[in-house]
Amino acid sequence: MDAIILQILNGLDKGSAYALIALGLTLIFGTLGVVNFAHGALFVIGAFCAVTLNRIFSISFETIDPTKTDFLGNPATIKTTYLEHWFGPDPAAWMTDWSVPLAILLAVPVMLLVGVIMERGLIKHFYKRPHADQILVTFGLAIVLQEVIKFFYGANPIQMAPPEVFIGTMDLGVWLGFEANAIAYPYWRLVYFLFSAVVIGAVFAFLQFTTFGMVVRAGMADRETVGLLGIDIDKRFTITFAIAATVAGIAGVMYTPITPPTYDIGVELLVLSFVVVVVGGMGSLPGAVLAGFLLGIVESFASMNEVKNILPGIDQIIVYLMAIVVILVRPRGLMGRKGVMED
């Protein structure tokens, strides 16, 4: 029993990342009708917002300390970060420690801007072009974005630490009535899961309870009619795109302590997120979230040693196998609407 709970928990953090990316993909596909191959790159941009903020925080200047000398007898220089200079040592230490969550504050405006520029500058011109062209141009954009990041940050993974409070593991088993150390779960993964739940909830609430969201939902159902009612649907869709980009971006920010970001993590996640979208049902937001968590958990179960001993390597391909089964048995996906993308 405890092993099962542990695997479910292990699947949750990866599932959260899948769900967040797939949610954005579905939002874009549902509103704009475009499959965004650059969505993985948006996740990476978010991740590197965290890296950037961390670097900004560590920018420092040197002063000469007259009281100390180094081993050659020269006056020693001490490095002081600007952060410390401006805010004092304690807040500076706190801010550096919390740089990953704080990076969300940087990532949100950056991602909104990137989203608006992408949609207005590029994707807008492809609404009337064939689907293949949309896929290809976003694919090209993904390559370009990825290479730009590689140019600035290099190709090596960059380690990022979560705030010190969340380092280490928490003994969940004791809470649930198991013996100690039966279910040990890293704090940060729990934070990531709760964070993604909040983001997903916020997106759904936004779509469900605001006028703006209502218009967007109406536009997803019938774009033309909404336009005929005198609503500037294009502007709404631009903002929707920016929101989807932001969701991917902050998913990337918070993911950095789990996997050290490299310029090409988006590539792998993107393929899996597409699988998630297909399994969940193209154009269905709850489907994307459900399938995201489902696939994350299934993947985690498949990587158990007990399973691997019977079917070696199954954890590498289980997600794809599930997608094939879903396509063959239920082409519209788990929660897809009847008639949507069934051809």
Added chain:
Amino acid sequence: MLGLEKKDFTLLLIVAAMVVFAPFILNPFPEGSSLAQMFNAGYPDLMQRFAIFGILVIGFNILFGLTGYLSFGHAAFLGAGSYAAVWMFKLVGYDIIPAILLAILVSGLFSLLVGYVSLRRSGIYFSILTLALAQMMFNMAYSVLGNPSSGYNLTNGETGLQVYNSDPQIFLSATGQNFPNLLGFSMRSETHLLIGNWDFTLNAGYYLSGLLLLISFYISIRIFRSPFGLMLRAVKSNQQRLHYTGLNTRPYTLAAFVISGMYAGLAGGLLACMDPLAGAERMHWTASGEIVIMSILGGVGTLIGPILGAGFNEYFKNILSKINDSVLHEWMAFLPDGFENVMVTLIHPFVGKGWHLTLGLLFMAVIIFLPGGLVEGGQRIGKLFRRTKADKPSDETPAGKETE
């Protein structure tokens, strides 16, 4: 001639001439000059890649160009072909005929499986499905079937599959060769032709790839002009109408998918013949993306486009990756000092290790401004010339049949 119309036959002849004289055309600068180091492309390695990727993209074009189905997983078939060929080297010996035949067969089987599943859907779904299935094949090759400690190490994982001395190679003694060969004629053997300062290399492997490129090109022309090809075009222009007339299009699209998969297998087998090892990175989905890029750069749905696209991509990849900072400084030497450094810093991200960026930007530019690729570009320029010369719009498309 050969069952082709006059125009197509001329095109075939032009391509044949290009293949035969490539070692000369691609070596325009004398040996040892700095221009030669940078721009000469007439060495066997690169020319083999031109021909092999030409074959690959010709095959891809039969699927994407004719039916409009955008496969994002073709590299998987290339990789499967390579693995099959290397296995043949390991088991039978360095004869390339069985290796290439098995490569085509294996890729054909894989494409049949992948095609059967993914062709149930069309449009975006098809692209995503091929992408996922190919990525699954990549994962299988990279880790699942490549674990040296397990009993079924088919691909040798990260290291890549290669031929070892301990391999059976039951027919090796017959020819006594230790490199892939065609009836005892090694793929590595080459003749150097020294004319003046020029050194032209005529390489057996290249000419074999070139010959196969010509055959593939011929077959692709025949497919383009056949009733089967016409049916595929009908699928592209309006599949729904075909369904309404009571026609089942899936056998046709599946046939096209398998044919293009077999082309990829041939290319993969040839890659292994030129260099007998196979790695999983050949199957990664970004490699599939590169195939798409090549076909777009050349011109989708045209006959000559794939060859141009493959050549263009490989050539510029080669040149761009060779330009480093010292070369840039040399080129910009005529500028005033400060300005020179600024220019070098500006160009630096786009060359050398950053060639991906340049190709990505170029690819985007082509999609945005020139969806027909190089062929359309050539036609536009041709039209421009004709207009200015005759001062009246021509009523026939310049490149005739190719535009279809």
